[in-house]
Each structure stands twice: as C-alpha cells, then as structure tokens.
Amino acid sequence: MSDFDIEKRQTCIRDILDLAVKNGATQAEADVSVEDGYQVNIREGAVDTIGYHCNENLGITVYRGQRKGSVTTSAMDWVSLQEAVIRACQIAEFTQVDPCSGLADANLMATDLKDLDLYHEWNLNTKEAVKLALECEAKAKQLDGRIKSSEGVSVFNFKSFDVYGNTHGFIGSNKDTYQTISCSLIAEQNNRMERDYYYTCSRDPRDLDDIDKVAKQTVFRTVRRLNPQKIQTQKCPIIFEADVANSLISHFFAAISGGNLYRKRSFLLDCLDQSIFPEHINIFERPHQLKGWGSAMFDSDGVATMDKNFITAGVLTSYILDAYSARQLKRQTTGNADGVHNVYVSTSDKDLPQLLREMGNGLLVTELIGQGINLITGDYSRGAFGFWVENGEIQYPVSEVTIAGNLRDMFSHVACVGNDIDRRGNIQTGSILLESMMVAGI
Amino acid sequence: MKEYIGIASRELLHPRGLEMTHLQEILHEMLRLDLDYADLYFQNCCVESWGLEDSIVKSSAYHIDRGVGVRAVSGVKTGLAYTNVLDLAHLKEAAKVAMTISEQGGSKIVQVNQPVEKSSLYSAVNPLNDLTSADKIALLQRVDRIARQADSRVIQVNASIASAYDVILIMSTDGVTSADIRPIVQLSISVVVEEKGRRETGQSGCGARLGYDFIVQHAEKHSKEAVRQALVNLKAGPAPAGVMPVILAAGWPGVLLHEAVGHGLEADFNRKGSSLFSGRIGQEVASPLCTVVDDGTMPNRRGSLNVDDEGTQGQYNVLIEKGILKSYMQDKLNARLMKMKPTGNARRESYAAMTIPRMTNTYMLAGESDEDDIIRSVKKGLYAVNFSGGQVDITSGNFVFTTSEAYLIEDGKITRPVKNATLIGNGPEALGKVSMLGNQLRMDEGIGVCGKEGQSIPVGIGQPMVKMDELTVGGTT
Numbered sequence: 001m002s003d004f005d006i007e008k009r010q011t012c013i014r015d016i017l018d019l020a021v022k023n024g025a026t027q028a029e030a031d032v033s034v035e036d037g038y039q040v041n042i043r044e045g046a047v048d049t050i051g052y053h054c055n056e057n058l059g060i061t062v063y064r065g066q067r068k069g070s071v072t073t074s075a076m077d078w079v080s081l082q083e084a085v086i087r088a089c090q091i092a093e094f095t096q097v098d099p100c101s102g103l104a105d106a107n108l109m110a111t112d113l114k115d116l117d118l119y120h121e122w123n124l125n126t127k128e129a130v131k132l133a134l135e136c137e138a139k140a141k142q143l144d145g146r147i148k149s150s151e152g153v154s155v156f157n158f159k160s161f162d163v164y165g166n167t168h169g170f171i172g173s174n175k176d177t178y179q180t181i182s183c184s185l186i187a188e189q190n191n192r193m194e195r196d197y198y199y200t201c202s203r204d205p206r207d208l209d210d211i212d213k214v215a216k217q218t219v220f221r222t223v224r225r226l227n228p229q230k231i232q233t234q235k236c237p238i239i240f241e242a243d244v245a246n247s248l249i250s251h252f253f254a255a256i257s258g259g260n261l262y263r264k265r266s267f268l269l270d271c272l273d274q275s276i277f278p279e280h281i282n283i284f285e286r287p288h289q290l291k292g293w294g295s296a297m298f299d300s301d302g303v304a305t306m307d308k309n310f311i312t313a314g315v316l317t318s319y320i321l322d323a324y325s326a327r328q329l330k331r332q333t334t335g336n337a338d339g340v341h342n343v344y345v346s347t348s349d350k351d352l353p354q355l356l357r358e359m360g361n362g363l364l365v366t367e368l369i370g371q372g373i374n375l376i377t378g379d380y381s382r383g384a385f386g387f388w389v390e391n392g393e394i395q396y397p398v399s400e401v402t403i404a405g406n407l408r409d410m411f412s413h414v415a416c417v418g419n420d421i422d423r424r425g426n427i428q429t430g431s432i433l434l435e436s437m438m439v440a441g442i
Numbered sequence: 443m444k445e446y447i448g449i450a451s452r453e454l455l456h457p458r459g460l461e462m463t464h465l466q467e468i469l470h471e472m473l474r475l476d477l478d479y480a481d482l483y484f485q486n487c488c489v490e491s492w493g494l495e496d497s498i499v500k501s502s503a504y505h506i507d508r509g510v511g512v513r514a515v516s517g518v519k520t521g522l523a524y525t526n527v528l529d530l531a532h533l534k535e536a537a538k539v540a541m542t543i544s545e546q547g548g549s550k551i552v553q554v555n556q557p558v559e560k561s562s563l564y565s566a567v568n569p570l571n572d573l574t575s576a577d578k579i580a581l582l583q584r585v586d587r588i589a590r591q592a593d594s595r596v597i598q599v600n601a602s603i604a605s606a607y608d609v610i611l612i613m614s615t616d617g618v619t620s621a622d623i624r625p626i627v628q629l630s631i632s633v634v635v636e637e638k639g640r641r642e643t644g645q646s647g648c649g650a651r652l653g654y655d656f657i658v659q660h661a662e663k664h665s666k667e668a669v670r671q672a673l674v675n676l677k678a679g680p681a682p683a684g685v686m687p688v689i690l691a692a693g694w695p696g697v698l699l700h701e702a703v704g705h706g707l708e709a710d711f712n713r714k715g716s717s718l719f720s721g722r723i724g725q726e727v728a729s730p731l732c733t734v735v736d737d738g739t740m741p742n743r744r745g746s747l748n749v750d751d752e753g754t755q756g757q758y759n760v761l762i763e764k765g766i767l768k769s770y771m772q773d774k775l776n777a778r779l780m781k782m783k784p785t786g787n788a789r790r791e792s793y794a795a796m797t798i799p800r801m802t803n804t805y806m807l808a809g810e811s812d813e814d815d816i817i818r819s820v821k822k823g824l825y826a827v828n829f830s831g832g833q834v835d836i837t838s839g840n841f842v843f844t845t846s847e848a849y850l851i852e853d854g855k856i857t858r859p860v861k862n863a864t865l866i867g868n869g870p871e872a873l874g875k876v877s878m879l880g881n882q883l884r885m886d887e888g889i890g891v892c893g894k895e896g897q898s899i900p901v902g903i904g905q906p907m908v909k910m911d912e913l914t915v916g917g918t919t
Contacts, residue, residue: 043518043714049796052523052539070503074526080506087504094575096498126542151716151837186716186837193718195837228838230914233684263495264598264634264641370833370842372864372916376634376643381681381864381916383833383842400840402864402916404683438918440683440866 004034006163006173013165016060016085021167023089025062027103029166029302032058037158037178038126042133044150050126053158060085064092066101103301104323104333109170110298110305117290118176120204122157129155132211136183140215144187144223151184151195153214170302179205183218187226194225196367201424203291221366224387228399231388231441237362237415238403238434239355241386242422244368245432249283251407252276253340253427254375256316258325267378267408268316275314277411280346283311287341294341294426301337308334310343345429347419352431355418357392359433364389365403378407384439398441405437443562443622443748450611450621454484454508458529465613468537469552472514473615475541476548479515479774481614481752484528485793490570491604494582497590502575511793512536515775516544524794553617563756564651564742566623569605572653578603581658588665589633595676596669597641598634603627603657610751616774618753626650626744626900629657630889631664635672644672645830645846649888649900650742664887671828671847674859681848681863681917687823688865688913689816689851693884694828696903699734700804700892701832701841702869703727707761707769708787708799708894709776711836718839718869722767728873730765731809738786738802744888745803745902752788752797759785761804765873773799791897801892803902809879813907816878818854824915825849825856826865839869864916872910880907 009032020028035055041048058081059072069091071084124132133153141147158178165171182199198217200209209217240248252268260266268276277283287305289295296305301323309317321329322337356364369383381404387394418430455461465482472480486508493501510533511524521543525532573581585601608624628649635642646667648660690698703719711717719727728734738747738756747756752774760768772780773788776799789800817825825848832843844864849856885904892901 046517047519047543049520049522050543051521051796053794054525055794056526068501070501071505072503073506075506075508076526084506091502091504091575094579095492095500095502096579098496098498098500101500149715151714193716193837195716195835263600264636265643369835369840370844370864370866371831372842372844372862374643374862376641377861379861381844381862381918383840383864383866383916385840399838400866400868400914402683402842402866402914404681404863404916404918406918438683440685440914440916442685442914 004161006161006175009163010171013163013171016081017165017167019082019085020060020062020089023086024064025089026065027063027167028060029103030058030060031162031164032056033160033162035158035160037156040126040129040133040155041152042130042137043152045134047130048152058084060088062088062092063102066097066099067092067095068098068101069095100324100327103166103168104303106168108303108333109168110172110302113172113297116288116295116297118203118295120177121159122177122179122205124157129157136181136211136215139212140183140185140219143215143219146187146189146223146226147185147219148188148193149186151186153181153183156180164300164302166302172298172302174296177203179208181208181211181214183214185218185222187222189226194222196222196225225397228397230400231398231439233440233442235436235438237359238437239359239362239364240432241364241366242418242420242429242431244365245429246422246425246427247368248432249343249345249427249429251373252411253320256310256319258319258321258329260375261319262325262328265376267376271316272319274316276316277311277314277414279314281311281314281414282309282346283343284309285340285343289342292342296341299335299337301333303333303335303337305335305341340426343427345417347417347421347430350416350418352418352420355416355431355433356389358416359389360392361390363398363439364394380405380407380410401439401441403437403439410434410437443560444557446621446623447557447619449623450609453486453609454528454611460528460530464530466552468533469613469615472537472541473548473550473552475544476546477514477516477544478778479615481513481612483511483751483793484611485509485608487606487608487792488570489604489606491602492578492582493602494586495600497586499579499582507792509793510536512540513797514540514543518779519543520775520796522796550615552615555617557619558755563739563746563748565625565653567625567653568607569625569627569653570607581661585631585661585665588662589631589669592666592669593635593673595635595637595673596633597636600632602630605654612753614753620749620753622748624651627652627654627657629661629664631668633668633672635676637676640676642672642675644668644670644675646671647887647889649744651744651746652742674847678859678861680919681860682824682915682919683917685912685914687820688910688915689820689823689825690908691827692880692882692905692907694886694903695826696805696886696905697829697832697843698908699806699905700801700903701834701843702867702872703734703762704801704804705834706836706839706869707771709770709772709780710799712770713776713780717836719767723769725767726765727767727870728762728765729876731876731879732762732765732873733760733807734762734804735760735807736771736787736801736804740803740902743803743902744890744900745801747786747802750786750788751790752784754784754786754788756802757786771799771801773797789899791899795897798895800894800899801901805883805885805904806906808881808883808906810881811878813880816880816907816909817851817856819878819909820851821853823851825851840866841869842866860917866914866916872913875911876908877911878909882906
C-alpha cells in the first residue's frame with residue numbers, strides 16, 4: 001500500500017527543483033504520481049486473477065536555457081532521485097537549442113486550486129470484489145440460454161494522486177478515485193460465437209450501475225450480435241452509436257491539437273473561424289465540473305484550465321494547445337497540455353429510435369476495429385460491426401464490413417446528434433447520424 | 443548465459459542486501475499454502491530516447507523502472523503483487539499479498555534445478571553506453587539530412603532513436619533460476635511531403651536486440667524509404683471498395699498472420715474456449731499451402747527470447763502445418779491446465795504485469811511461386827506492400843489491417859497507388875483462400891509491437907508474398 005501523504009511529495013518536488021537549479025537548470029518542472037488499487041477478474045464461477053497495483057513515479061524535466069532533458073523513474077529513494085535530477089541536467093547539456101522550449105509563462109499558472117470532488121474511496125476489499133463479480137456473472141448467465149460462456153467479470157478499484165510543481169513556484173495536486181465493473185460474455189448459435197461487453201465506471205462508487213444492469217446490458221449487447229451477415233458494398237447513411245461516436249470527436253480533437261498542427265500533420269491546418277461541422281453543432285469544454293472524468297483546475301504545464309467552445313455553431317473557435325505548441329504556432333496556450341477536460345457535444349431532442357427513423361435505411365455501427373485514420377489527409381477506413389436498418393427498424397446484425405470516407409467530409413455532414421449521451425468518458429456525445437459513407441461488404 | 447545470473451544478482455539483489463537464499467526461502471514459505479506454482483521476477487530496465495524535429499535534436503528522455511513481481515498460482519487462479527523497493531521486507535510483503543489467492547494449506551516443495559548452459563541469441567551489450575551523446579545527435583542529424591536531400595517536397599522530418607537495457611532474474615517453485623539480458627535498439631522516421639497543397643506522410647524504421655551499430659548501418663536506407671513511401675502516397679488515388687483478390691507483399695504484411703491466426707492460437711483463449719480455434723487441433727484451419735511457425739530462437743530479433751518470462755527456453759513451434767492446426771502457444775499455467783507443454787511463449791510487459799501467452803516471431807514459410815507470376819495471375823485486385831497495423835476479435839475471428847502503401851493490379855500489372863484502406867476478413871476463412879505463396883520468406887525490419895490486455899511487447903513477423911483469392915477491401919470507390 002502506498003501512503004497518500006501529499007505534503008511529503010510536495011516537499012520532495014521542492015527539493016528536487018532546488019537540486020536541479022543547483023545543477024545548472026534555469027527552469028525545471030517535476031511531477032510525482034502515485035497509484036494504488038487492485039483489479040479482480042473472475043471467470044466461470046472462479047477467481048481468474050487478482051492483481052495488486054501500487055506505483056509511484058517521478059518525472060523531471062530541466063531546461064538549461066532552451067535545451068531540455070527529461071528523466072522518469074520508479075526508484076523513489078532519495079539517492080535514486082538525486083541521480084535522476086543530475087542525469088536530467090546532464091542530458092540538457094547535449095540536446096540542442098529549441099527556441100520554443102521552456103515552462104509556460106508564469107502569469108498563466110493556475111491560482112484557483114479548488115477541490116473538484118474527484119476522490120471517493122470504495123471500501124470494498126478483494127474478497128468482496130470477487131463476490132460482487134461472481135454475482136454479476138451468475139446473473140448474466142441465467143438471463144439467456146444462448147450465452148455459452150463467460151469471458152469474465154472485472155472489478156477495478158483504484159485511487160491515485162499526482163503532484164506537479166515548477167520553478168515559477170507553482171505547485172498543485174490532484175487526487176482521484178476510479179472504480180469499474182465490466183462484464184464480457186460469449187453467445188453461440190449455429191456454431192458461431194460472438195462476444196461483447198458492457199461496463200460501468202465512476203469516481204464515486206455510489207454512482208456505479210448496479211450489477212443487475214451490468215449483467216442485463218452485457219447479455220443484450222452479446223446476444224444481439226448472433227448470426228451476423230455481410231451486406232452489399234454500397235454508399236449509405238451511417239449512425240455511430242453513442243459509445244463509438246466519441247471516437248469521431250476524438251479524431252477531430254487530434255486534428256486540432258497543437259502538436260499535429262505545428263508539425264503540419266493534420267487535415268485541419270489554418271481552419272480557425274471556418275465551418276467544420278453543420279450549424280447545429282456546438283462542442284464545448286467544462287474543466288471544472290464536479291466528479292468529471294477530465295476535471296482539473298490546471299493542466300500538466302500548471303496553466304489554469306478554462307471553459308471554452310471548440311465548435312460554436314459549426315465554426316472552429318479554439319485549437320487544443322499547450323505552452324510548447326502555442327509558441328510554435330505563435331498563439332496562447334489553451335490550458336490543454338494534457339488534452340481536453342470534459343467535453344460535450346450538443347444534441348438534438350431525438351433518442352436513438354427516432355434517429356433510426358430519421359435515417360430510414362442504413363447501417364447502425366456499434367463497434368469499430370482497427371486504426372485506419374490518416375490524420376494528415378482525413379482519410380478514414382475502419383472495420384465495423386453493427387446492424388442493418390430498414391425503414392427505421394433494425395433488421396439483422398452485420399459483421400466483416402468496413403466503412404470509409406474522409407473526416408472533413410464526414411464532419412460537415414453530421415445530420416443529427418441523438419440525446420442518448422454516453423456519460424462514461426471524458427468526451428460525451430449521443431449517437432451521431434452521418435448522411436453517407438462507403439460500406440464495403442460483399 | 444550462466445554468467446547472466448551473477449550479473450543480474452549483482453544488479454538486482456545485492457544493492458539492498460538480498461541473496462538467492464532469501465528468494466528460495468520466500469518461495470518455500472509460499473508453498474505452505476496450496477499453490478501449484480509461484481515465481482519471483484526481478485527487473486531493472488533503463489530506456490533512453492532522443493528525438494529530432496525541425497532539424498534539431500530537441501528532446502532526450504531517460505527512464506528507469508525497477509521492481510520485483512511476485513506471482514502465486516493455484517488451480518486457475520493467479521495472484522500478482524509487486525514492489526519497486528528491492529529489499530527483503532518489501533519482497534516478503536508482496537509475497538504475502540500475492541498469496542491471498544489461496545487459503546488452504548499445501549504440501550509441495552520448491553524444486554531446485556541447475557541453470558541450463560546455452561549461448562545467448564542476442565548481444566549482451568548495453569546500447570545506452572554504446573554510442574556517445576554527441577554521436578547519437580549526429581546520427582539523427584544525418585537521418586534528417588538524408589531525408590531532406592532525398593526530395594525537395596519533404597517539409598517535415600521527425601526521427602527518434604531509442605535503446606533499452608533490460609536485466610531480469612526469475613526464480614520459480616518448479617526449479618527455474620534464470621536470468622536474461624535483453625538489449626533493444628530502435629529507429630523511427632516519419633516524414634511529411636507537400637506538393638501543390640496536398641500533404642502526405644511516410645514512415646520507416648528498424649530495430650533489433652543489438653547495439654547502436656545496427657541503427658547506424660541502416661539509417662540511410664530507412665531515411666530514404668520513409669520519403670519514398672510518402673511520395674507514393676502523394677500520388678495515391680481512391681482505394682476500391684468490395685471483395686477482390688489481394689496480394690500481400692513479403693515481410694511486414696505478415697501482420698496478417700499475427701492478427702488472422704496468431705492471437706487466436708494463444709493458449710489462454712483456447713483453454714477458456716473463447717477463440718474460434720478452440721478444440722480444433724488436428725483440423726484444417728488454413729489452405730494446405732500454409733505452414734505457420736512461432737520462433738523465439740531467431741538471432742538478434744526483437745521477438746526472440748533466450749528464456750521467456752517464466753524461464754522456459756525460447757523455442758521453434760509449428761502452429762499450423764500444411765493447413766492443419768498443430769499447437770497453441772503456451773505459458774506454464776495454461777499448459778498445466780490443458781495437459782500440454784510450455785512452449786516458451788510466457789511474456790509480461792514488466793514485473794508489474796501479469797504473465798500471459800504471447801507471440802515471439804511469427805511467420806509463414808515460403809512457397810514455390812515466382813513473385814512476378816503471382817502478380818500476373820490477378821486480373822483486378824489489390825497489391826498491398828505495407829501496413830500500419832491491425833486488430834482482431836478472436837471470438838468471431840474477424841480481423842482488420844490497414845494499408846500504408848498499396849497499388850491496384852489491373853490485367854496482371856501493378857498500375858496505380860491507392861490511398862490507405864482497411865482490409866477485413868475472418869481468420870480461418872481468409873487463410874483458406876490463400877492460393878499462391880512466393881518462394882522467398884522475408885521478415886519485418888524490427889518494428890513490431892503487439893498489444894494484449896493493455897501490455898505492449900516487441901514481436902517479429904514475416905511471410906513470403908501471399909495471394910488471397912478474396913478479401914474485403916475498405917476503400918471509397
């Protein structure tokens with residue numbers, strides 16, 4: 001078990017920064033992250049694995065003028081830490097002068113470090129976790145005769161914290177908890193197996209779905225996949241179900257992130273103030289939400305996070321920048337050094353069945369496989385699983401097909417976003433209806 | 443390799459006063475509970491990387507990770523705990539936590555076998571110290587220069603070199619005391635080219651369990667290759683959509699095997715019955731042309747292992763012979779439960795991760811056809827030369843892999859390049875449609891990384907040129 005003494009780590013970071021300065025650093029930043037928890041997996045009525053995890057790592061980056069050196073280590077005794085600092089300083093003698101390097105400007109450091117209610121321990125020991133997981137599996141297996149076997153139920157129960165400080169005198173910490181229950185089942189019919197899963201996750205165990213819902217959802221998702229067919233190669237409308245729709249939004253974020261922009265590795269270069277999505281779409285960030293997945297008062301540069309819109313009435317209104325990429329692009333950091341913090345996509349008032357009716361005939365995509373995204377051109381081609389829809393009604397499952405298009409074109413043809421928001425992640429969207437994509441089947 | 447135990451002990455045990463006898467005592471103590479197996483896995487891994495961008499070497503990072511993982515196995519159950527502090531008190535505490543997997547008393551005894559004498563498959567050099575910092579910087583600048591000089595359309599070069607020196611020591615209740623020194627070096631190059639407002643990217647790289655010499659020797663070839671690939675993509679037109687014959691080039695396109703059959707033959711999935719290859723040993727699962735092996739014994743390759751992470755020696759295992767399924771890839775736990783033998787495929791990302799059956803270097807043996815004849819045999823189809831990666835659902839058998847360099851074949855001739863497209867198929871069905879194999883086996887350049895259950899490890903892949911009569915190509919036209 002790790003101790004959760006934040007003050008001790010703050011002192012450690014201050015000592016390390018001092019040592020770096022004594023060894024020639026003109027600026028330095030350091031962070032300590034501590035994680036503690038367990039993962040229990042059960043399968044077919046018995047324990048499969050129990051893993052206990054407790055990690056502590058230190059990362060230090062020093063600057064000698066505009067030369068940079070970094071070291072990370074899991075050896076946390078003071079001798080090893082001193083070695084790490086000295087090594088980082090040595091590295092920074094060799095790396096070359098980079099005009100954009102250095103800490104974020106001191107005046108951008110967060111001053112409001114309010115608690116965002118992210119820490120709620122789950123007082124569940126591994127024995128109790130095993131019991132809960134076994135109950136969940138047992139419930140799931142009796143719900144439908146077509147469930148052939150279980151891939152298992154997992155329970156995660158983790159707490160973590162990190163402390164970040166730099167030589168501007170900024171020091172801040174975050175402490176959070178994370179719990180999940182996930183269930184994976186295999187259904188069989190006509191000698192063909194299909195697998196699917198469902199999970200619930202929370203920062204506060206009181207917000208977890210109960211195991212009845214986890215069992216029921218997993219069975220529903222697994223059994224509905226049985227007896228899939230291939231479909232004809234054709235152009236047709238596509239709905240990305242909410243839990244895969246967030247992948248589309250994450251491709252958008254990758255394309256407007258500073259690192260890809262200054263490297264010219266994005267299809268959305270110089271697109272600020274241009275229409276990317278239709279007018280009915282807003283995409284916005286709310287970093288200070290209580291209990292949020294991405295909640296933070298400061299980013300990994302120490303810069304204050306803030307509410308903002310990335311897309312306002314379809315128009316790109318902000319990039320995603322850290323201090324470094326902002327200097328490269330001659331702009332201001334947006335406080336997103338560690339990515340986005342709680343993002344929401346505006347929705348219509350339609351639920352998924354209404355969205356299916358609006359589509360009429362087309363493909364409802366419920367799972368994507370592979371990484372066929374070329375961010376530099378926006379070309380998109382991925383394996384898909386889903387359901388063929390006619391006149392707004394699901395007809396049969398579809399597998400072994402691909403969907404392809406270009407992201408720029410896909411974004412501008414978002415016909416509707418459903419109100420069936422998947423709230424389990426940092427990017428929250430409902431199902432997304434696209435006017436048309438190429439489906440390759442038979 | 444026997445001397446590795448001494449080296450590993452000095453590095454991992456002695457600094458905090460640990461001795462081999464302490465490890466034996468702990469394992470002995472663990473067997474007072476009803477465990478089938480337990481092991482201790484000590485590791486000290488140092489990784490260093492240098493990165494170039496905008497023609498300057500901007501960044502360098504050094505990472506050190508050390509710790510010991512304690513694993514306790516009872517029946518189908520595994521308990522894992524670990525610590526970063528390599529002293530007796532922390533080791534005992536980790537053992538106590540891992541043992542909570544079992545509650546009953548046991549009566550087994552710790553076996554002690556002599557280490558096996560064998561020469562190493564790869565260099566024991568510490569690549570981090572193999573080249574001076576100034577030389578590492580010069581190497582990256584040479585890569586940048588070669589790439590930019592190769593074509594005036596190159597507007598961006600990102601290059602990095604990385605090396606790791608990984609020392610492990612394993613002791614287990616079934617008599618294994620084993621150590622390994624696993625160096626690795628890596629070069630990655632990615633370029634952006636631009637012409638008339640259209641931009642494209644190309645990648646290349648290489649790696650091996652060797653010193654930096656290997657990178658120095660191959661740097662020029664890969665710098666030029668990244669540019670060549672980017673320029674091909676600059677000219678690429680829309681890829682076709684639908685079912686058609688597909689020819690996969692020799693070498694890296696072996697990612698097909700890794701996804702279509704490799705993962706499905708890992709023992710854990712088959713013991714649990716979740717792979718579509720479960721219970722099919724002796725059955726036909728591929729065209730009779732196909733013989734697929736997993737080979738941990740290839741000298742200096744990234745996937746090679748002197749010993750796996752349970753101390754079992756790396757082996758040459760025939761998985762599929764002339765289309766017939768012969769064996770699965772095993773670790774000790776699954777081998778015991780399936781009444782088979784461990785095959786040297788037990789791997790873990792680090793001391794902090796579970797050990798599971800994984801691939802080493804997986805490839806298909808060469809066939810008899812001339813490569814030109816294979817191309818000529820296709821009226822209309824796709825010639826896929828390079829891939830960016832793949833994924834598989836081992837239960838349904840559906841797999842995908844995405845091209846990064848591909849061409850149309852029209853009337854037996856390679857005509858024009860097409861954009862990146864995902865190919866999708868179903869394991870045994872797809873391998874049943876292999877109708878021609880080239881007469882030359884090629885391995886990848888040493889860039890393969892495989893992910894499973896959140897753990898990434900280096901692997902190798904290879905194949906001769908492969909013709910598949912039908913595969914679904916995910917283009918746009």
